[in-house]
Amino acid sequence: MQGHDFYEKKKVLITGGLGFLGSNLAIRLVDLGASVTLYDGLIPDLGGNFFNIEPIKEKVRPVTANIGDRSTMDQHVRNQDIIFNIGMHSCHLDSMENPVFDIQTNVVPQINFLESLRHHNPRSRVVYVGTRAQYGRVENPPITETTPLNPMDIYAASKQAVEWYHMLYGKICGLRPTSLRLGNTYGPRHQMRHAKYGVQNYLIRLALDGQQIQVFGDGSQKREMIYVDDITECLLLLGENDQCIGEVYAIGTTERVTFLELVQEIIRACDSGSYTHAPWPEDRKQIEVGDVVTDYGKLSAHTGWSPSIPLSQGLKITADYYRRNKEHYW
Numbered sequence: 001m002q003g004h005d006f007y008e009k010k011k012v013l014i015t016g017g018l019g020f021l022g023s024n025l026a027i028r029l030v031d032l033g034a035s036v037t038l039y040d041g042l043i044p045d046l047g048g049n050f051f052n053i054e055p056i057k058e059k060v061r062p063v064t065a066n067i068g069d070r071s072t073m074d075q076h077v078r079n080q081d082i083i084f085n086i087g088m089h090s091c092h093l094d095s096m097e098n099p100v101f102d103i104q105t106n107v108v109p110q111i112n113f114l115e116s117l118r119h120h121n122p123r124s125r126v127v128y129v130g131t132r133a134q135y136g137r138v139e140n141p142p143i144t145e146t147t148p149l150n151p152m153d154i155y156a157a158s159k160q161a162v163e164w165y166h167m168l169y170g171k172i173c174g175l176r177p178t179s180l181r182l183g184n185t186y187g188p189r190h191q192m193r194h195a196k197y198g199v200q201n202y203l204i205r206l207a208l209d210g211q212q213i214q215v216f217g218d219g220s221q222k223r224e225m226i227y228v229d230d231i232t233e234c235l236l237l238l239g240e241n242d243q244c245i246g247e248v249y250a251i252g253t254t255e256r257v258t259f260l261e262l263v264q265e266i267i268r269a270c271d272s273g274s275y276t277h278a279p280w281p282e283d284r285k286q287i288e289v290g291d292v293v294t295d296y297g298k299l300s301a302h303t304g305w306s307p308s309i310p311l312s313q314g315l316k317i318t319a320d321y322y323r324r325n326k327e328h329y330w
Contacts, residue, residue, distance in 0.1 A: 001027070003045070004032050004236050004240060005032075005035045005241075006239075006240035007029055007032040007033065007189075007236065007240065008032060008033035008034070009033060009035065010032070010035070010081040010082060011034070011035045011037075011079055011080050011081045011082075012034045012035065012036050012041065012079065012080065012082050012083070012084070012230065013037045013039060013076060013080045013082075013084070013085070014026055014029075014036065014037070014038050014040045014081045014083075014084045014086060014089070014097065015040070015067050015084070015085050015086055015087035015113070016040055016048070016085075016086035016087030017036075017037070017038025017039055017053075017060075017062070017086075017087075017120075018038055018039050018040040018042065018048035018049055018050060018052055018053065018082070018099075018171075019046065019047040019048050019049070019052070019086065019087070019111070019113065019189075019191075020047055020111045020185075020187075020189050020190040020191065020198070020201075020228065020232070020248060021054075021086050021096055021129065021185070021228065021231060021232075021235075022038065022040070022084070022087070022229045022230070023049075023052035023182070023189050024052075024054050024057060024084045024187065024188070024231075024232050025036075025084060025086075025232050025235055025236075026038055026051070026053060026060055027056055027061065028232050030056045030059045030234065031235075032236075035279065036056075036061070037060070037061045037062075037076055038053065038060050038062045038063065038256035039063045039065065039067065039073070039076060039087065040062070040063070040087060041064070041065060041066040041067060041087065042064055043089065043262075045191070045193070045194065045196065045197075046089055046191070046197065047190065047191030047197060049189070049328065050062070051264055051325070051328040051329075053285075054190040054235045058227060063076055063268035064065065067087050067108060067109040067110065067112070067113050068108055068110075068111075068113065070112055070115065070116055073112065073113055073116040074116045074119070074120050076295065077113075077116045077117055077120050077121045077124065078120050078121055079121070080121060080124055081125065082124065082125040082126075082127070082239050083117075083124055083125070083127070084126075084127050084129070085110075085113070085126055085127065085129065085166075086129045088105070088110070088129075088158075088162070088288055089102070089105050089106060089155075089197070090131070090155065090197045090198070091196040091197055092133070092153045092155050092156070092195060093157065093196065093283060093284075093287075094155075094212065094286050095153055095154035095158065096153050096283070096287070097154075099154045101131055101167045102154045102155055103154075103158065104157070104160050104232045106155070106158040106162065107161060107162060107183070107309075110162045110165060110259065111150040112164060114165055114166065114169045114175070114277075115291060117169070117173075117175055118169060118172070118173045118175070119191045122173040122174050122175060123176065123177045124175065124176065124225070125178075125239060125245070126166065126175060126176065126177045126178070127177075127179075127180065127237075127238050127316025128163060128166045128177055128178065128179045128180070128240050129183060129233055130159050130160070130163045130179045130180060130181045130182065130248075131155075131156060131159045131181050131182055131183075132161075132181050132183040132251075132252075132292065132294070133151065133152070133153070133155065133156035133159065133250055133289065134149055134151055134156055134159055134163070134242070135147050135149060135150060135181070135289075136149070136150030136151050136156060136179055137150060137152060137219070137288075137290050138150070138289070138290070138291075138293075139291045140293040141236060141245045142252075142293045142294055143250050143252070143289060143293065143294045143295065144250055144294075144295045144297075144298070145248050145249065145250050146297055147250075148241075150279075152289060153286050154288075157180055157247065163179045163181075163248070164238070164327065167246070167248075170246055176245045176246070177245070177246065178239075178244045178245060178247055178249070178305040179247075179248045180234065180235065180238060180244070180249050180251060180324055181249065181250050181291065182231065182251060183224050183226060183251055183252055183322060184198075184200055184224060184225050184226065184261070185198070185226050185227075185228055185231050185295055186198070186200050186201050186204070186224075186226075186227065186228065186315070186318060187201075187227050187228030187229065187236065187314060187317070187318050187321075188228065188317070188318055188321035188322070189228070189321075189328065192204070192205040192322065192329040192330060193329070195300055199316075200223075200262065200266075201268050203263060204269075204270065204318060204319060204322065205322070205329075205330070206273060207266050207267050207269075207270035207273030207313055207319075208270045208272060208273070208319060208322060208323065209324070210272045210273055210274060211273060211274075212273070212274045212276055213263050213266070213267075213273060213275040213276075214275070214276060214277075214278040215259060215260055215275050215276065215277050215278065215280070216277075216278055216279070216280045216284065216285075217222060217264055217277070217279070217280050218258030218260070218261075218277070219258055219261075219277070220258050220259070220260065221223075221258065221259050221288070221290055221291055221292075222256045222257070222258055222292055222293060223252070223253075223256065223258070223262055223292055223302055224253045224255070224256055224289040224292050224293070224294055225252065225257065225262060225305055225311055226236065226252070226253055227307070227309035227313075227314035227317075227318075228302075229308075229309060230253075230307045230308055231251075233305065233308075234251060234299070234303070234305050235312075236260070237256075237303035237304070237305050238303065241302065241303055243302050244302055244303065247248045247302070249292050249296070249298060249299040249300075249302075250295070250296055250298070250303075251294065251296050251299055251309055252293070252294025252295070252296045252322065253294075253306065253309060254295075254305040255311055256292075256293065256306070256308075257311065261276075262311075263275045264267055265311055265312060265315055267317075267320045268312075268315075269308050269312065269315035269316045269318070270315075270319045272293075274294040274318050277279040279295060281286045292296065301314070
């Protein structure tokens, strides 16, 4: 990993800072000497967890408030050098069952957040975390930044809309945004109480508890699994590199596995659990995107990023973390 001297003494705000990505990023930023503020609405079930920042709890400033709360956000965007904007829900099924919840949670607060920046810190660097779901089902892989957008659920459509808003505010007020269309990410500090947000992490819980994992269909759909430390490294590179301003990036890995192979790897890493095949539930079948194959050449060319943690190693680290800290996540 690179040194990232850029972040020493920088003022950094992370929305969704008590969640999975935000807390892992915060730990690294503190190590780099940044002054870190963690902004999180602690919406039930989304994964915000004060235990996530246990190693750095005396070295960061947590703020518990909704991202769309202008009276609070206006204060905290001032004077920030860089903002990592992660704080959105990520449940595909919830978005389909309750589109209004999705818009109220993921779209309206983000517009208020951008308005806070517009009025109080219009030249800030902002790294927005989007999703590869913005591409939906891809007919001609691999996925690149120019692959046609094809959201297959309300959540993916909202994430795309918010990416467009970020880029539009770049034109309106000089905001300096970057968007990372994030794929399947796993690792420590993810919520483990349900399967709504990051099913691959919840599968680790099932295996650790010795339970049976359901594989829908034959499990042959390909996936790219990226360990959270590799995502943290990517976010740091995007935030410090001026070439990335105004750009959108796809991210992936060369280590592709079928869903069935992923389940088998999880069972090996946990040394427990089992699996069975089951028919596709109709609600999941409707939003299944098929094979995920990504060309992340633009990201590598602009930042030098490449994944460094193989799946077997990342799963072992993750399983060990949850064994030690079950009481805080189960």
